[in-house]
Amino acid sequence: MAADVFDVAVVGGGPAGLSAALSLARARRRVIVFDAGDPRNGVAEHMHGVLGHDGMPPTALLERGRGEVQRHGGIVVEGRVGRVRVGPAGIDVDGPSGTVRARRLIVSTGLRDELPEIAGLREQWGRGVVVCPYCDGWERRNDTIGVIATGPKGIDQAHQLRQWSDTIVYFPNDVGEPGAGALRTLEGRGIRVERGRVRAVRSNEGRVGAVQLDDRSVQVESIFTATTLHPRDRLLRELGARTIDDADGSWVEVDADGRTSVEHVWAVGNVVDRRSNVSVSLGAGSLIAGAVNADLTAEDIARSVRRDLER
Ligand SMILES: Cc1cc2nc3c(=O)[nH]c(=O)nc-3n(C[C@H](O)[C@H](O)[C@H](O)COP(=O)(O)OP(=O)(O)OC[C@H]3O[C@@H](n4cnc5c(N)ncnc54)[C@H](O)[C@@H]3O)c2cc1C
Incomplete structure (x- = not known):
């Protein structure tokens, strides 16, 4: 050679x-x-x-x-x-x-990673919007964590994150209403479900502040989603x-x-x-x-x- x-x-x-x-x-x-x-x-x-x-x-x-x-x-x-x-x-x-x-x-x-098409999400990618609980969950422990679903596994992600915080808000977004059984498990673990189309991620002084739905804004401190x-x-x-x-x-x-x-x-x-x-x-x-x-x-x-x- x-x-x-x-x-x-x-x-x-x-x-x-x-x-x-x-x-x-x-x-x-x-x-x-x-x-x-x-x-x-x-x-x-x-x-x-x-x-x-x-x-x-x-x-x-x-x-x-x-x-x-x-x-x-x-x-x-x-x-x-x-x-x-x-x-x-x-x-x-x-x-x-x-x-x-x-x-x-x-x-x-x-x-x-292809991100969900949501206004304001990309700007927070890797900081206030993250994907991996083992990478970033500890740093977000006890935050009000929003989980924006991009598929059926969003419910699993919400349950998983319950390990890191008592205050999890699950946004089914376009994935749609959880089935009756899934809803019971979410409610059983104190995970709030906020229904409706997610329009934007709102930031406040550089930090994630809220998830904007059609008709209301829901306060969160960090967001997990799937790409x-x-x-x-x-x-x-x-x-x-x-x-x-x-x-x-x-x-x-x-x-x-x-x-x-x-x-x-x-x-x-x-x-x-x-x-x-x-x-x-x-x-x-x-x-x-x-x-x-x-x-x-x-x-x-x-x-x-x-x-x-x-x-
Ligand atoms: C927001 C975010 C946060 C994360 N945080 C963590 C964390 O805290 N802990 C953890 O363990 N994991 C974390 N991860 C996962 C971590 O990024 C991956 O596990 C890791 O990067 C995979 O390493 P890799 O070498 O396979 O690929 P990469 O790290 O992506 O490296 C691939 C390299 O190849 C180069 N490349 C691509 N195409 C070409 C080409 N044609 N010619 C030359 N070069 C090319 C790219 O430029 C890049 O530098 C995170 C992921 C994301 C999205």
Whole structure:
């Protein structure tokens, strides 16, 4: 293999990609990471539930991670990868300043959250309007929490949040009236139901203040909702990676080691796993790195055997 061929190209320098890159760089593999600089939790000021880093700004974790990769000889390139091609001589990755070739590709490009179309909601996204109780519930404990439903799971979310606050207000919005059984469970746990179309999220001095319905305004201090998830998996789909469908849409399929159906191409983090929070992404990145390194080692052995036979 030519000297300018990287062992591994990682597309996406969030927690998943950087964790994989760090382990591979520490295994003395030649690693290059491309990152467009738009991590999913980039809107949040602080990151929670990550052992040893609770409350750290997400950008600070990634900055530290990039430094650690570089300190072990990895290369980190800022910019978007437009295209990848898999061929017999390796994988060509079109980065911001040209094409590099690698023996293996890890795609860790994350996912995009599509927010409910409600006026004033986007402005509070990642601060007063959040999605994950384990990430942000503690900080909102005892708030008057509004749960704006975007689907039938909104009721489950309201019940879940009852763990963090006694004052939960459930807004069925367009999802419609809860069934009689669901209504009983909500009422039984003291969860108030505010019916009607949600028109806007109102803020007061930068903080969430109320949910505006057609005919009234309901005071809340923070809002949880659910987003529509769009994995950023275009590069994988263009390579023809096999997909599977579940209740949340269509996802590129990976095995337990993160291997896709495309030879030499791996994927990790939110791009293939909606449950992958920061801790899971860090762990999955480390796991996949071991599998990719083992795969490269097997190829190294096969090549040396071939060289021996040719002598
Ligand atoms: C508002 C909010 C708050 C959250 N808070 C928490 C929290 O407190 N704790 C927690 O554990 N989890 C939290 N999460 C979840 C967390 O954001 C994800 O678990 C985590 O970001 C997933 O990591 P990842 O590496 O898979 O993807 P990401 O972090 O999204 O990183 C993907 C990277 O790939 C880059 N990329 C995409 N396409 C390309 C391309 N073509 N070329 C080059 N680069 C590309 C992107 O720019 C991005 O930098 C939160 C999520 C949201 C929405």
